[in-house]
Amino acid sequence: MKILFYDTKSYDKESFEAKAKDYPDIQIEYLKSELVPSTAKLAKGYDAICAFVSSDVGTETIEVLHACGVKLILMRCAGFNNVDVEKAAACGIKVMRVPGYSPEAVAEHAMALALAANRRIHKAYVRVRENDFSLGGMQGVNFYKKTAGIVGTGKIGAAMARICHGFGMNVIAYDKYQNPALDFVTYVSLDELLAQSDLISLHCPLMDETYHMINRESIQKMKDGVILVNTSRGGLVKTADLIEGIRARKFFAVGLDVYEEEKKNVFEDRSDEIMETSITARLLSFPNVIITSHQGFFTYEALDAISETTLNNAMAFTKGERTGNEVEVE
Template identity: 45%
Template sequence: MKVAIFSTQSYDRESFNRVNADFGHDLLFLEPALNAATAILADGCNAVCVFVNDVADAETLKALRHLGISTLVLRCAGFNQVDLQAAKDLHISVFRVSSYSPEAVAEHAVAMIMTLNRKTHKAYNRIREGNFSLERLTGFNLHGKKVGLIGLGQIGLAFAKIMQGFGTAVFAYDPMPKDVPSYIQLQDYDTLISTADVISIHCPLNEHTKHMVNHQSFDKMKDGVMLINTSRGAILDSNDAIEALKRGKLGYLGIDVYEQEDKLFFRDLSESLIADEQILRLMSFPNVLITAHQGFFTTEALTEIAETTLQNLTDAEKGSLNQNQL
């Protein structure tokens, strides 16, 4: 099957080409993101492959169907960027990578917690400048703290397991929990956010979760709470987070995702003027840590993503049953 892979980075080429040796698909790597205007780049292909910041709305899907494309594969777990009803109406099959090394994202969330807490990023820069002072680097013991999870999917469960190893009390909110380990205590949303010392977001983005963490949520949280988001940017209302930081309600904020990240992330803008005032404001806080959607970025995860995506293409081509079809 000939597939146009949008939003291609160098690591996509490396992992997909390596894994594709066992599949034999015809891969066309494209650097632009998919949208209604760039869909024409997939002309001559049977399928398209998209990532988190590509746009597969009704207009884009119509453009793809006009080109004869009937298969869309996501190389990610989230599918909020796809209009599934429009895809169904246009007879476009949609597949995702339902699971790829949940430990990768969970471990990145933990890394953000430890970095913000023990300020290792600041210590690193100080030492390089010959400053060996410990002033203003005080952290806190994670052991014994209450950690609250929003979402208990595979990533949330992997994160909870790590937190249990730190000796924390692990609590979680999930509207439809399944097979919850005994060391995780379920709570309702308001109770969890009002009592946790550290809150980590691990839920999908949909109409129910968009901006679910907002000014009303912050008003209920402890003063100085730590909030980590490695899920989807729009779950957190960034403007409300800025206000919570300004008044000291948020003591620490770590985000690997951002609501307007499609204009920023996965690009080198070091020689450019960044026009996004919101991200610039967030970057100005000393207690904010931002990474550019890096949580998934391990060798193991990249390999699993490529393997599952290419298998999805093979199954679509053969008409085989596939649990990753949406």
């Protein structure tokens, strides 16, 4: 099998090359170019392409890939909201993903964001570097005995729930499908979770029903002084309403690893560029907000699991086997 790997970073190539030695029937070519309709034509002669969460795998891209003879789209991530799954199915292209590469990596980053935003670690770091050891504006809150609300209790949400439980927090959750392994979690309605939680952490996929689930109306239902963390998908939060809530002092702290206008920013150095919109700059202007660059997954263990699962997906496809990682049209 010949795979064309798009949007290659040094760490991608390093982790995949290390694993590829165990898959002699797979040949990978690496491109730094992003996957968009204009670069999709480079896949001619390849059996599969490997894309990421920031790739454009929409209708036009899939049409080009189909014309090039591509039969498999390998998403080296859990999310697939950027893929036109129906178009892929209509073109006879299989889509496979990596649903559980390292739930703990993302959950640990979510808690890191919650703690850092709460205790203003980002401000303290800068302040102390300037020999300023004052504590004004640094006061945080204890998490112990507070209530953590977990929205979505799949593998990542479950890992976050266990972390919060370990901190001595009361853990409540909202999910259509309750996780029986979380016997210490109390499932409630979304409205109850919003009203009761001191810390809200989002761990659900981005779908039509979850798009902008955090908006002006849902923010008004939250406690005053709530801490919000999003390590899932930027589209879960309506940014304009979040900014409005921050200005209204609704949030004690906000930690974001994903946000709505991140697409062009993900993993790129744009320090010498003028940003297209002011949304990110406005968020960063608030002293109680921390933003990281979609790095929740970024651990050695997670990259190892991503490369292994992706290559296993490719081999299963060639053998006509199912792995459970197929993305099906509902």
